[in-house]
Amino acid sequence: MVQYFRPPLDASFAALSDTTRRGVLEQLGRSDASITELAEKFHMTLTGMKKHVGVLEQAGLVTTEKVGRVRTCKLGLRRLEEEAAWIERYRQLWDARFDELDKVVEELKRKEKADGRKKRK
Template identity: 90%
Template sequence: MVQYEKARLDASFAALSDATRRGVLEQLGRADASITDLAEKFHMTLTGMKKHVSVLEQAGLVTTEKVGRVRTCKLGLRGLDEEAAWIESYRQLWDARFDDLDEVVEELKRKEKLDGRNKRE
């Protein structure tokens, strides 16, 4: 299995675990926005939004730039390729396990049919 940088995955998944932060990423995917605009859009205080943006920034998912009194946020330069690869490896593992389970269920159904026929004879 591919080796992943644990701290990076932890930071990414922690950042993505919150619905507001996922919403901020969606919003920034459409257009850059100031922290004030984001706070208004998500009906929260400026301080609350700054905390969310800070978590996203620490994970490398968002960058900010201060010009004058306005701090503008935009999507970070790194994507979520490593996180997607980690998820994909587990998806493949679970798919294989469910395929094995399907085979067991089908075998049990075949045996049940045979047992039913043998009892009638």
């Protein structure tokens, strides 16, 4: 198996790309939960939930602690600032592009309206 370095953004966005994993984060935002509780809540097998929790753990979004036979999950210490900053840069870029597109559309509407008046005369 080939091992390679995954930048933190890749791991975070990969973890967040799945509906179940986002749901797990929402659930853990309300209270810590065991893997068994999470599996039951999401109607999954323990094995399936362990895999989801593992992806979240690798991304630093969740931590787990095993006490006896129970593995408890809680939100990790990462606050997603780097991911939010990356998204914000692109949001600003797209906002600027849409503002420019709005200007072009308004100019075309003005020209169309002016051309319509000229043709009626």
